[in-house]
Amino acid sequence: xxxxxxxxxxxxxxxxxxxxxxxxxxxxxxxxxxxxxxxxxxxxxxxxxxxxxxxxxxxxxxxxxxxxxxxxxxxxxxxxxxxxxxxxxxxxxxxxxxxxxxxxxxxxxxxxxxxxxxxxxxxxxxxxxxxxxxxxxxxxxxxxxxxxxxxxxxxxxxxxxxxxxxxxxxxxxxxxxxxxxxxxxxxxxxxxxxxxxxxxxxxxxxxxxxxxxxxxxxxxxxxxxxxxxxxxxxxxxxxx
Amino acid sequence: xxxxxxxxxxxxxxxxxxxxxxxxxxxxxxxxxxxxxxxxxxxxxxxxxxxxxxxxxxxxxxxxxxxxxxxxxxxxxxxxxxxxxxxxxxxxxxxxxxxxxxxxxxxxxxxxxxxxxxxxxxxxxxxxxxxxxxxxxxxxxxxxxxxxxxxxxxxxxxxxxxxxxxxxxxxxxxxxxxxxxxxxxxxxxxxxxxxxxxxxxxxxxxxxxxxxxxxxxxxxxxxxxxxxxxxxxxxxxxxx
DNA sequence: TGTACATCAGTGAACGCGCGTTCACTGATGTAC
DNA sequence: TGTACATCAGTGAACGCGCGTTCACTGATGTAC
Numbered sequence: 001x002x003x004x005x006x007x008x009x010x011x012x013x014x015x016x017x018x019x020x021x022x023x024x025x026x027x028x029x030x031x032x033x034x035x036x037x038x039x040x041x042x043x044x045x046x047x048x049x050x051x052x053x054x055x056x057x058x059x060x061x062x063x064x065x066x067x068x069x070x071x072x073x074x075x076x077x078x079x080x081x082x083x084x085x086x087x088x089x090x091x092x093x094x095x096x097x098x099x100x101x102x103x104x105x106x107x108x109x110x111x112x113x114x115x116x117x118x119x120x121x122x123x124x125x126x127x128x129x130x131x132x133x134x135x136x137x138x139x140x141x142x143x144x145x146x147x148x149x150x151x152x153x154x155x156x157x158x159x160x161x162x163x164x165x166x167x168x169x170x171x172x173x174x175x176x177x178x179x180x181x182x183x184x185x186x187x188x189x190x191x192x193x194x195x196x197x198x199x200x201x202x203x204x205x206x207x208x209x210x211x212x213x214x215x216x217x218x219x220x221x222x223x224x225x226x227x228x229x230x231x232x233x234x235x236x237x238x239x240x
Numbered sequence: 241x242x243x244x245x246x247x248x249x250x251x252x253x254x255x256x257x258x259x260x261x262x263x264x265x266x267x268x269x270x271x272x273x274x275x276x277x278x279x280x281x282x283x284x285x286x287x288x289x290x291x292x293x294x295x296x297x298x299x300x301x302x303x304x305x306x307x308x309x310x311x312x313x314x315x316x317x318x319x320x321x322x323x324x325x326x327x328x329x330x331x332x333x334x335x336x337x338x339x340x341x342x343x344x345x346x347x348x349x350x351x352x353x354x355x356x357x358x359x360x361x362x363x364x365x366x367x368x369x370x371x372x373x374x375x376x377x378x379x380x381x382x383x384x385x386x387x388x389x390x391x392x393x394x395x396x397x398x399x400x401x402x403x404x405x406x407x408x409x410x411x412x413x414x415x416x417x418x419x420x421x422x423x424x425x426x427x428x429x430x431x432x433x434x435x436x437x438x439x440x441x442x443x444x445x446x447x448x449x450x451x452x453x454x455x456x457x458x459x460x461x462x463x464x465x466x467x468x469x470x471x472x473x474x475x476x477x478x479x480x
Numbered sequence: 481t482g483t484a485c486a487t488c489a490g491t492g493a494a495c496g497c498g499c500g501t502t503c504a505c506t507g508a509t510g511t512a513c
Numbered sequence: 514t515g516t517a518c519a520t521c522a523g524t525g526a527a528c529g530c531g532c533g534t535t536c537a538c539t540g541a542t543g544t545a546c
Contacts, residue, residue, distance in 0.1 A: 013488060013542050035361060038278055042533060052491050054535080063533065094454075119359050121275060122418055159424055159432070162411075166433050170410020171402075178362055184399055192399070192444070193406050195452065200440015203469070204432070212435065214334075218480025222473040229443070229469015233462040240458025253509050256522060282500060292524050294502080303500065484546090491539075499530080506524075513517090 008050035020059040022049050027070050028113070035112030037067055037120060067116070074113045079136045081106050086139075091239065092146035093153075093198070099143060100168050100194040107172035108186065114176050118169060137161065151235045155205040167197030203228050248290035260299040262289050267310050268353070275352030277307055277360060307356070314353045318346050319376045326379075331479065332386035333393075333438070339383060340408050340434040347412035348426065354416050358409065377401065391475045395445040407437035443468050 011018045026048040030040045042063055046053045060066040085102035089095035107114040141161045147153040153160055171193045175186065183189065203225070210216060211224035251258045266288040270280045282303055286293045300306040325342035329335035347354040381401045387393040393400055411433045415426065423429065443465070450456060451464035 010489060010541075016489060019489080038532095041531075043531075053533090054492085055490055057534075058489070115361070119413070119417060121355070122420065159429065162414075162424070162429060163433055163436055166410035166414060167407050167437070168410070169414055170406035170408070173359070173413050174402075174406060174409055177359060180362065184402070189399065189402060191452075193403055196403055196437065196440040196444045197407070198440075199444050199447075199465075200436040200438075203443055204436045204439050207439075212431075219477060222476035222480065225439070225476060226469050226473035229466050229472070232469070233466035236462035236465060237459060240462060250508075250522060253521060259522080278499095281498075283498075293500090294525085295523055297501075298522070482546105484544105486542105486544085488542075489540095491537105493536090493538105495533105495535075497532080499532095500528105502528075503526090504524105505526100507522095509519105509521075511517105511519085513515105 016058070019049070019051065019055065023051075023056055023059060023066070024069055024073065027066055028073065031070060031116060032110065032112045035115055037116050040067070042066070070113075071117050074110070074117050075136060077110075078103070078106050078117075079139060082136065083139060086143060092143065092150055096143050096147055096164070097194055097198055099140070100164065100197070101190060103168045104172050104175075104190045104194070107176060108190075111176040111179075114172060119173055119176065137165070140165065150239060152232075152239065153202055153205060160201060160205065163201055164197050167193055202232055206231050256298070259289070259291065259295065263291075263296055263299060263306070264309055264313065267306055268313065271310060271356060272350065272352045275355055277356050280307070282306070310353075311357050314350070314357050315376060317350075318343070318357075319379060321346050322376065323379060326383060332383065332390055336383050336387055336404070337434055337438055339380070340404065340437070341430060343408045344412050344415075344430045344434070347416055348430075351416040351419075354412060359413055359417065377405070380405065390479060392472075392479065393442055393445060400441060400445065403441055404437050407433055442472055446471050 008022075023045060026045050027040055030044055030048060031037075034040060042056050043053050045066070046056050049055075056066065060069070082099040082102045086095040086099040089098050107118075141157045144153060144157040144160050144164070148155070148157055148160075171190060174181070175183065204212075206228035208220075208224040208227070211221045248262075263285060266285050267280055270284055270288060271277075274280060282296050283293050285306070286296050289295075296306070300309070322339040322342045325338040326335040329338050347358075381397045384393060384397040384400050384404070388395070388397060388400075411430060414421070415423065444452075446468035448460075448464040448467070451461045
């Protein structure tokens with residue numbers, strides 16, 4: 001926990017809001033350095049900014065409000081990254097893939113921010129979070145809807161979204177929480193996870209429901225898989 | 241934080257180890273109730289057992305050792321559940337699927353234990369954890385190896401294992417950290433995620449590497465998908 | 481141009497709390513003679 | 514059968530720490546007259 005170099009110059013009249021931004025920035029930095037909500041104390045944030053502890057309360061009613069504000073910024077940054085990545089693609093499925101990669105990339109680059117936003121227990125009342133988080137999810141659902149529209153995915157976009165989210169989040173959170181694990185090449189693994197989820201989803205959702213039963217006849221399953229693969233290929237050719 | 245009913249009876253000579261088990265059990269309970277490492281204090285554990293605070297130090301050198309011992313138990317329980325689930329299957333691929341479902345189920349039933357074991361930042365020095373965690377992972381790799389042996393999956397079991405783990409862990413950790421999210425039917429979603437990961441992995445690993453390039457020709461990709469689906473179906477028929 | 485005054489942007493000291501850990505101790509239990 | 518004593522299983526009180534939060538305050542900045 002580093003203390004600011006000198007005593008911060010006092011803001012002029014009407015510029016009190018400046019401190020708010022500085023506090024938010026310092027909290028974000030401390031979070032990135034320590035990686036746990038508990039480690040970011042009001043006192044540490046104040047010291048980092050170069051201001052006395054009670055000054056924080058001029059702009060945030062309590063500690064939770066400060067943390068919430070940081071989470072909001074993190075969600076917004078993630079959303080922006082994913083949207084930008086998707087915008088570079090020339091097809092809906094590719095857009096989905098790129099946004100998935102951007103998600104994982106964001107987590108890798110900001111492990112501690114990712115941790116508090118997606119790995120900390122979310123209490124029932126953090127409505128700000130919920131709002132912005134659901135922006136991220138709404139955009140995912142929209143990208144999936146585009147894939148459904150062109151026929152590359154079939155099914156209910158909300159549920160498809162959960163499945164894809166689970167895949168990307170799974171890898172990201174493992175990377176974030178187990179940095180000492182003997183990971184193979186990370187970007188290759190990310191690519192693999194994203195493609196596996198996408199292809200798996202495309203295939204699974206085309207599968208005859210009968211073939212998904214635990215007691216399905218093996219030959220029937222085989223036929224269903226082959227047919228699903230054929231149908232998927234046909235869609236790809238049509239779109240290509 | 242509940243306090244034990246009465247003062248606990250003192251152990252007889254040579255039965256001092258009994259307290260160790262009681263402390264471990266109380267720590268496990270408190271963890272399940274509060275769900276955060278910080279909330280499980282030495283003082284609370286002692287109170288729950290009905291013993292004075294310094295007594296804990298008779299059996300654990302410090303708080304970290306106590307938490308580590310609890311994690312070890314949780315890993316062991318998870319491993320046991322997955323192995324038992326796999327044992328009921330009559331084919332390697334089905335064993336893999338069942339162990340995946342058991343993993344998610346375990347997380348849902350023990351969200352707070354899951355949280356500290358898989359969602360808390362793991363420091364470099366928790367070697368006990370690493371040991372037991374890798375038991376769980378070794379068993380997963382062995383099950384995947386069995387699938388590779390019969391030809392239903394192709395590739396390097398370690399990397400395949402990461403991908404599957406990411407899928408199951410992704411859903412589980414989302415369920416654990418975002419209980420207020422508007423989840424659809426959870427067991428159906430779990431089934432979907434596990435099957436999607438399995439099928440996706442089987443398909444993806446059979447895909448001609450050329451087709452996985454970002455700039456691959458769409459028709460080539462379509463052909464590769466169709467061929468992979470056909471090859472997968474053939475394997476399923478052969479095994480069925 | 482000068483001055484009284486309201487407002488704004490902060491500050492210093494203190495509060496009570498729960499925490500991990502240590503230390504010198506106590507008193508029951510078993511054992512040697 | 515009785516007694517001195519070592520050992521074992523714990524205890525009570527205290528330590529120093531960092532935390533979130535509150536309260537009465539200060540002093541610079543701008544404005545009204």
